[in-house]
Each structure stands twice: as C-alpha cells, then as structure tokens.
Amino acid sequence: MTLVDGAEIAKHDSKKSCWIVLDSNVYDVTNFLSKHPGGAAIILKQAGTDATEEFKKYHPLDYVRDLPEGSVVGAINPNTLAKLRKPKEVNAAPAQSADTDKEIPHVSLCVSCPDFERAARAVLPHKSIVYASTSANTGLSLKTNLDDWGRIYFRPRVMRNVGDVDTRRSIFGHSSPYPFYISPMGTLGAIHPEAEPEMVRGAVRKGAHMVVSTASTKTSQQIMQTWVDEQQKLNSASPTRLFYQFYMPVDRKKAIELMQIVKEAGYKGLWMTVDTPVLGKRTADRVLQAEEALAVGIAEEGTVEWESGGENAFAPAMGGRPVSGQLSPHTTWEDLEWMRKEWSGPIVLKGIQCAEDAKLACGYGCDGILLSNHGGRQLHTAPSALMTLLEIRNYCPEIIGKLEIFLDGGLRDGSDVLKALCLGATAVGVGRPFMYALAAYGSQGVERCIDVLAEELSLGMRLLGVTALDQLKPEMVNATRLLNEMWRPESNTLSVKSRL
Ligand code: HEM
Numbered sequence: 001m002t003l004v005d006g007a008e009i010a011k012h013d014s015k016k017s018c019w020i021v022l023d024s025n026v027y028d029v030t031n032f033l034s035k036h037p038g039g040a041a042i043i044l045k046q047a048g049t050d051a052t053e054e055f056k057k058y059h060p061l062d063y064v065r066d067l068p069e070g071s072v073v074g075a076i077n078p079n080t081l082a083k084l085r086k087p088k089e090v091n092a093a094p095a096q097s098a099d100t101d102k103e104i105p106h107v108s109l110c111v112s113c114p115d116f117e118r119a120a121r122a123v124l125p126h127k128s129i130v131y132a133s134t135s136a137n138t139g140l141s142l143k144t145n146l147d148d149w150g151r152i153y154f155r156p157r158v159m160r161n162v163g164d165v166d167t168r169r170s171i172f173g174h175s176s177p178y179p180f181y182i183s184p185m186g187t188l189g190a191i192h193p194e195a196e197p198e199m200v201r202g203a204v205r206k207g208a209h210m211v212v213s214t215a216s217t218k219t220s221q222q223i224m225q226t227w228v229d230e231q232q233k234l235n236s237a238s239p240t241r242l243f244y245q246f247y248m249p250v251d252r253k254k255a256i257e258l259m260q261i262v263k264e265a266g267y268k269g270l271w272m273t274v275d276t277p278v279l280g281k282r283t284a285d286r287v288l289q290a291e292e293a294l295a296v297g298i299a300e301e302g303t304v305e306w307e308s309g310g311e312n313a314f315a316p317a318m319g320g321r322p323v324s325g326q327l328s329p330h331t332t333w334e335d336l337e338w339m340r341k342e343w344s345g346p347i348v349l350k351g352i353q354c355a356e357d358a359k360l361a362c363g364y365g366c367d368g369i370l371l372s373n374h375g376g377r378q379l380h381t382a383p384s385a386l387m388t389l390l391e392i393r394n395y396c397p398e399i400i401g402k403l404e405i406f407l408d409g410g411l412r413d414g415s416d417v418l419k420a421l422c423l424g425a426t427a428v429g430v431g432r433p434f435m436y437a438l439a440a441y442g443s444q445g446v447e448r449c450i451d452v453l454a455e456e457l458s459l460g461m462r463l464l465g466v467t468a469l470d471q472l473k474p475e476m477v478n479a480t481r482l483l484n485e486m487w488r489p490e491s492n493t494l495s496v497k498s499r500l
C-alpha cells in the first residue's frame with residue numbers, strides 16, 4: 001500500500017479536501033462528509049489528524065468498510081506521525097469539558113438516583129452531558145415522565161408481617177432479583193471508554209436484565225462476549241439476560257441479517273422501537289451541533305446539506321439516532337408478520353403510547369409491549385408510560401395478562417416501580433440513572449445504582465405491607481389525579497370499549 005507522509009495528510013484539513021487516519025490507514029472522506037449520519041462537523045474537526053481514538057468512541061472500526069470505494073489513500077508512514085495535525089479545538093459557547101471544579105463524590109455518597117447525575121456532570125464533557133440529558137422540544141415530555149410517578153399515591157396496609165420480602169420477577173421466563181431492568185441506550189462510548197461492555201459487567205454482577213441498543217458503540221457480539229466472560233467469572237451464576245433493542249433498517253435484507261446476528265449471539269428477545277420513525281427534535285443537541293458547525297466554519301452552508309444524510313432529517317450531534325438507511329420510517333403493523341417468521345423468540349414493541357396501539361400489538365401476536373415515550377426524547381407533550389397504562393386498564397383491560405407489559409421513562413426511585421406493578425405491569429425500565437452511574441463510576445456505579453433502586457423497592461414493599469410482588473393490587477395505589485386527566489373520547493363515553 002502507498003505510504004503517505006503525515007505532512008501531506010495534514011494539508012487535507014477542510015471541507016474541500018478532508019483526509020483522516022484510522023487505524024494507520026489514510027482515508028479521503030471529502031465526499032462522505034455530507035452523508036455522515038453523525039454530521040459533517042464532527043469529522044471536519046478531525047480533518048488531517050489521526051481520528052482513530054475519536055472514531056472508536058462512537059462506532060466499531062469495521063464501519064470504515066462502508067466508506068465509498070476509492071476512499072483509501074494509503075497507509076500513513078509511521079515515521080511521520082508527528083507531522084499530522086492536532087484536532088481542531090472547538091470554541092463553542094458552553095464549556096467543552098467537565099466541570100473540573102467539582103470533585104466526583106465517593107460512590108457510597110450516591111444514595112438515590114439523582115446523585116448519579118450530579119456525579120456524572122463532574123466527569124463528563126459538556127457534549128456527552130447534552131447527549132444524555134437532552135429531550136424533545138421544550139422538554140415537557142421528559143417533565144411529564146418525571147412528574148407522573150409522583151402523582152400516584154400509595155394506599156399502604158399496616159400490621160402485616162413484612163420481615164422478609166421477595167423482589168424477584170421474570171421477564172419471558174428469565175427470573176431476575178428485580179422487577180426493573182437497564183433500558184437500551186445508544187452510543188455509550190461517549191459516556192465511558194469501555195461503553196456497553198462496562199454496563200453489562202455491572203448488570204451481570206448484580207443479576208439485573210439489560211436491553212442492548214442497536215445504536216451501541218460496540219458490536220452486539222462484543223457485548224454478548226462480555227456477558228459470557230463475566231458469567232464465567234461467576235461460574236454462570238448470574239441470572240442476567242441480554243435482550244436486543246431493534247431499530248428497523250430500511251432495507252429488509254439488512255433487517256433480516258441483523259435479526260440473524262442477534263439470534264446467533266444469544267439475545268433473549270427483540271424489543272423493536274416503534275416511537276422513532278424519525279428522530280425527535282432534540283433541542284440541546286441542535287444547539288450544540290449548530291455551535292460545532294459555526295466553530296468549523298460550515299454554518300454558512302445551512303443545516304440541510306451538511307447536517308443531514310439521506311433520510312436522516314437532522315443528525316444529532318450524538319445519539320438517538322436517525323441513521324441514514326438504518327432507521328425506517330416505513331415500518332407498519334404488517335411488518336410484524338414477516339418478522340415473526342425470522343424471529344422465533346419474544347417480540348416487544350417499545351414505544352406504545354395509547355390503548356389502541358396496545359390492543360393492536362396484542363392482536364398481532366406480540367409477546368410484550370413497552371409503554372414509553374423514549375425518555376421524553378421523541379414527540380412533544382407525549383403521554384407518560386403511567387398514563388398509557390391507565391388507558392389500557394380502562395379501554396382494553398383484557399390484554400393485561402395476555403402479554404408482558406413494561407414501562408419506562410422518568411423512574412428515579414425504586415419504590416415507584418411498585419406503582420406500575422400494582423397497575424398490572426411486568427417490569428420497569430430505567431435509562432439515564434444507569435448512564436450517569438456508568439459515566440461517573442463505571443461498572444461499580446452500575447452496581448451501586450442497582451443496589452439503590454433495589455433497596456428503595458424492598459423498603460417500599462415493607463412499608464406498603466407486601467412481601468412478594470404478586471401481592472401488589474390496583475387498590476394499593478390512588479391514581480385519581482392521573483385518571484382525571486386520562487384521555488376520553490369526545491362523545492359517547494359509554495361506548496368507549498367498542499371504539500377501540
Ligand atoms: C473522525 C471521524 C468520525 C467521528 C468522530 C464520528 C462520529 C460519529 C458520531 C458522533 C455519530 C453519531 C452517533 C449517534 O448519532 O448516536 C456517528 C454516526 C455514524 N458514523 Fe461516524 N464518525 C466519524 C467517521 C465516520 C466514518 C469515516 C464512517 C464510515 C463509514 C462513519 C460511519 C458512521 C455511521 C454508519 C454512523 C451511524 C451509525 C452508528 O453510529 O452506529 N463515521 N459518527
């Protein structure tokens with residue numbers, strides 16, 4: 001292969017000619033810039049440099065195989081590495097690194113979920129905090145998620161023997177010590193250098209189930225291998241199982257290939273995300289992306305050419321994500337029919353937001369539904385998962401018990417899980433708290449976060465007067481406030497059921 005001098009590579013540092021070094025190979029990515037799903041600015045910052053480390057934060061190195069033919073310029077002459085450019089500093093308005101004045105508290109000082117966020121803010125670069133915390137539009141969906149857990153009250157029973165409690169719950173026959181699991185979150189490489197595998201290590205050590213994102217930094221096989229390795233250390237004693245969150249690719253052949261890879265890797269269920277036909281408006285991400293574009297001098301091009309790739313309406317600075325050719329806005333209920341032929345394990349629809357769709361999912365033979373608005377990152381003023389659960393209880397209660405029902409969004413206290421379970425849920429997913437715990441403390445933080453939630457849960461059970469999760473009943477909660485706001489048809493309330 002042609003040897004290329006570092007000084008020559010350094011000259012190609014603009015949108016007119018952009019070369020980068022990845023794993024010692026030199027690539028001309030000029031024509032790829034506007035197609036990059038992560039946006040042009042992020043590559044331009046690396047133009048003329050060795051971008052390997054930066055690249056690996058976001059995706060596996062073998063992605064470079066997808067570059068257009070003819071992109072390889074040669075291999076860098078190893079004696080000329082020092083002549084490469086250094087990455088462009090971005091002087092965007094917000095601080096680009098963690099708040100270094102703040103010290104990370106000792107992990108034992110994290111006694112509830114919000115503590116992990118404070119710790120993460122002390123270590124994470126501004127960009128990663130934006131990625132984790134951003135929400136849709138004015139932030140109201142996220143706010144509703146957080147608020148609604150507090151709008152249902154308990155109706156505790158007293159003088160019951162609550163000496164021992166059993167918090168175990170099964171998801172599709174896989175028992176776990178907890179009725180909560182780690183929600184799928186993409187691009188964990190921007191949060192911790194060991195990314196998803198480090199999250200898996202924490203989960204396995206504590207026995208919590210985890211759903212792995214399609215948008216992970218590491219491949220699904222690498223992540224599963226960590227599960228295998230960690231299990232070996234524990235003589236396969238951990239009940240943790242990995243499930244796979246599936247973003248439907250546009251190309252059906254690719255979708256089937258992906259399902260096969262996931263099946264062969266040993267994932268126990270497919271959680272198809274259905275609330276993301278397009279990426280929501282992640283406001284903070286957009287500000288950051290505009291700042292980055294300004295900083296590398298491409299703002300004058302407008303966002304359309306430089307920040308979108310094909311069907312990708314507005315690539316986020318990180319996360320999400322609307323991957324060109326990977327996220328299909330064309331998916332319909334009928335797709336479940338061919339999917340069922342390709343995937344024999346459980347299928348869960350992630351992102352159900354009303355009773356009608358819950359009923360449809362049941363009719364189409366799904367094994368589970370996840371009531372979720374994507375952590376408030378998709379539709380503006382979307383319903384919280386609890387509100388959707390109440391709709392189901394009112395308008396199609398017959399589906400409860402026919403499929404497994406999961407909720408996620410805004411859960412920040414283990415005892416709140418009990419409210420969902422009282423109302424018929426199987427288990428609850430938790431997202432950001434685990435991401436923040438991972439950021440600040442790696443797998444140790446993940447373990448700690450599981451412990452915190454588990455302790456709140458078992459304490460809550462005792463104070464509520466139950467010793468096992470199957471004793472939880474709807475009458476143990478007062479959901480009147482939310483019920484008052486629940487959707488009702490505009491007319492003829494009496495025939496509600498037949499309308500669905
Ligand atoms: C300096 C180099 C690069 C950096 C820093 C970078 C960074 C990123 C970021 C931040 C994202 C968005 C992640 C998200 O939306 O969550 C992304 C997505 C993506 N990038 Fe890059 N990228 C680089 C170069 C490349 C190159 C050369 C390719 C070649 C194929 C590529 C392929 C992709 C693909 C396919 C995605 C979407 C899928 C995924 O993230 O899993 N990137 N990249």
Ligand SMILES: Cc1cc2nc3c(=O)[nH]c(=O)nc-3n(C[C@H](O)[C@H](O)[C@H](O)COP(=O)(O)O)c2cc1C
Pocket residue numbers: 131132133145183184185186213214215245273319320321350372373374375376408409410411429430431432433435
């Ligand atoms: C940073 C981040 C990345 C996410 N990535 C994905 C993803 O790749 N796929 C997906 O289906 N959901 C994704 N989600 C949504 C979560 O699975 C989950 O629905 C949500 O985080 C739950 O809300 P919570 O964070 O308030 O607990 C992401 C959420 C966050 C915060």
